[in-house]
Amino acid sequence: MKVESPATIKLRPTRGCQSPITADFRLLERGPESGPDSERRNENMSQEGKYVIHASIRTDGNVQRKDVVGAIFGQTEGLLGEALQLRKLQRTGRIGHVDVVLHQNKGKVQGEILVSSSLDQVSTAVIGAALETIDRIGPCKAVIKVKMIENQQSSKRDHVIERGKQLLLKMVNSGVDDSKNILEEVRAVLTLDKETEYHGMTAGPNVTESEAIIIVEGRNDVRNLLKFGIKNAIATMGSGIKPELVELAKSKKGVTAFIDGDRGGKLLLMEINGQLGKALTHVAMAPQSREVEHLEGKVVTKYLQQKEAASKAVPRIQSELNKEDDKSVGRGNESLVAPDHVKEWASHLEGLKKNNAIIILEDGSGTDPIGARALATAMAEAEGATGLVFAGKVNDRIFELASGAGIENVLGTSVGGVTRKGNVQAYSSEDL
16 A cells, blocks of 8 residues: 655644644554554643633733733743643643633723643642732733632532432423322312411411411412412411511511512512511512412422522512602602612711722721722722722712722712612612
């Protein structure tokens, strides 16, 4: 058989490559692959990295992604020895693509760096530590901190477990046949007799012993839930929340308001929240325009599982009611109800000088008061900031500073016509 001579093909370099890639294609009669060429090809066929290095980056000037990538490869060269040269490791597939996401604000940059690695734990940790030695990118000072090193296999295993649970549950639910529905209908005759009264309110038999209760509107709601084995519901029996219900709710670890999917249900929720306060922990809402007393068992289970934290659901539903009112009468600005954690910031606002601010940190504590001139610098340098308290009117500048620092909630003395801009929600002292 005639043997062809090696054919050398030069390919254009991809972005980020320093020189053309040369590929040798040898047209030979083959037995089992062996030798250095096959080993090199197998090495280049790298699988997805076992680890991902997550690092944050901050600079005091504007830089581009290519500047960051260049600094990573350039400033670590020679630092880790020949065995851990990043360029060599990337060519052999042991280090994957370097992903950089940057956000610019007021001449400063902050963002995230992701580096995938197929090396062992020790080598990956050393490379992560090497990233933190980079203190300058171009003419700008830089700070890089490794936040975590993610084990991809563990993440995939967790995903497999959670997804497996979902698929199994779907299989079980889809296997329910008509005989089960017949049994539920027959069993309903017995369960209807198990309703009780609690200080004049219709309730399930376990409402006093259970660690959690479900508050519904009427007697028929309780009876419908009893058909599906839910025995810890209690009805408000219409408008007006009785003091006995308030005391019962305060003694429970969990209190869920399960309301109808109409305006009446929303209004009842506002009344329940006004009386129970922090004792109300979750909110579940029936599908739009449907009532709890007419829901099927699967629908009841689904919407109770999808319940929201009351601190999030109540402000959202209150906002929906206000918009409906404003649309119908054509007046007014949106009224907001501040979440509980924002209400706790009110103490920081007391005694704070005009136009001064306090940055709220992850542990709930606040920084020392910051003057208006120093606020931009303090916001850019703050780490772990979750909120901002400002003794003044929340304007566009405050929105921009909060957005640049990744802050979602701002509490000010007052707020202009716009209460939300981008991902930042502003509250005034009147919303507490």
